[in-house]
Amino acid sequence: MKSSKTSSNQQSKIVLKPGKLMRLNRYLALCGLGSRRKTEEFIRSGEIVVNNQVVKDLACIVDIDADTVVFNGKKLSVQNEKIYIILNKPTGYVVSQQDEYDRKTVYSLLPEQFSSLPYAGRLDKSSEGLLLFTDDGDLIQRLTHPAYKVEKIYRVRVAPKLGKEAILRLREGIEIEGGKTQSAKVYVKSATDAEMLLRIGIKEGRKRQIRHMIEAVGAKVRSLRRVQFGPLILGDLPSGRWRPLLPNEVRSLLNAVKPHAAKSVAKKAFSTGKESK
Numbered sequence: 361m362k363s364s365k366t367s368s369n370q371q372s373k374i375v376l377k378p379g380k381l382m383r384l385n386r387y388l389a390l391c392g393l394g395s396r397r398k399t400e401e402f403i404r405s406g407e408i409v410v411n412n413q414v415v416k417d418l419a420c421i422v423d424i425d426a427d428t429v430v431f432n433g434k435k436l437s438v439q440n441e442k443i444y445i446i447l448n449k450p451t452g453y454v455v456s457q458q459d460e461y462d463r464k465t466v467y468s469l470l471p472e473q474f475s476s477l478p479y480a481g482r483l484d485k486s487s488e489g490l491l492l493f494t495d496d497g498d499l500i501q502r503l504t505h506p507a508y509k510v511e512k513i514y515r516v517r518v519a520p521k522l523g524k525e526a527i528l529r530l531r532e533g534i535e536i537e538g539g540k541t542q543s544a545k546v547y548v549k550s551a552t553d554a555e556m557l558l559r560i561g562i563k564e565g566r567k568r569q570i571r572h573m574i575e576a577v578g579a580k581v582r583s584l585r586r587v588q589f590g591p592l593i594l595g596d597l598p599s600g601r602w603r604p605l606l607p608n609e610v611r612s613l614l615n616a617v618k619p620h621a622a623k624s625v626a627k628k629a630f631s632t633g634k635e636s637k
């Protein structure tokens with residue numbers, strides 16, 4: 361279905377019938393288009409049509425029973441059965457559906473039916489480990505929103521070996537691009553004269569944050585692997601393989617993003633030290 365762009369004044373004239381009303385970005389997330397933040401990009405770019413009118417107003421409210429919402433010519437509807445899968449990302453793959461440089465993407469590791477499934481928490485090309493894919497837009501929004509403080513845990517090999525003072529600086533917060541980091545959990549798993557293996561837990565999600573943190577204390581990351589996202593543990597899933605989440609894993613994720621729940625869940629998971637060896 362196609363529609364020409366309309367002005368903001370025209371958008372405001374969309375008449376809503378009484379029924380189940382919902383903000384447009386939330387409705388789009390429930391239809392599986394991604395997090396609310398991602399769906400707002402679709403709205404701003406004029407890709408959403410409501411009742412035959414292009415809508416670019418983020419404050420738009422829709423009646424999910426009476427209004428017709430279209431994206432890329434396809435009528436949308438709320439998905440009752442959500443998809444939740446986990447992938448053990450190998451190094452050398454970018455987290456993107458398409459890449460302008462023709463690099464390998466993580467979607468080439470998934471079945472065709474998951475080719476547009478949104479993900480939560482990007483990993484850079486040189487990093488590996490746990491990636492969560494889901495059409496549960498609300499869950500993605502909460503897992504990645506700083507207010508919920510969902511902890512991500514990494515095994516990080518660095519060189520040269522860091523001293524006690526450097527470890528303390530990482531734990532307390534350190535100045536990197538974008539400002540000082542929040543406090544982090546940093547534990548030494550093993551060390552040689554030349555390098556060391558760290559276990560790092562952070563509740564932020566800045567671009568290449570751990571790499572920048574390590575560089576700020578005078579070392580380099582040799583390998584970086586995400587082993588846990590909130591209560592979700594990578595375990596022994598082989599590199600490059602995926603699997604659906606178990607019902608108890610989905611429940612744990614949903615509980616982790618309830619108000620006041622994320623902090624206690626992440627703390628308990630970290631203290632048990634359960635992770636892939």
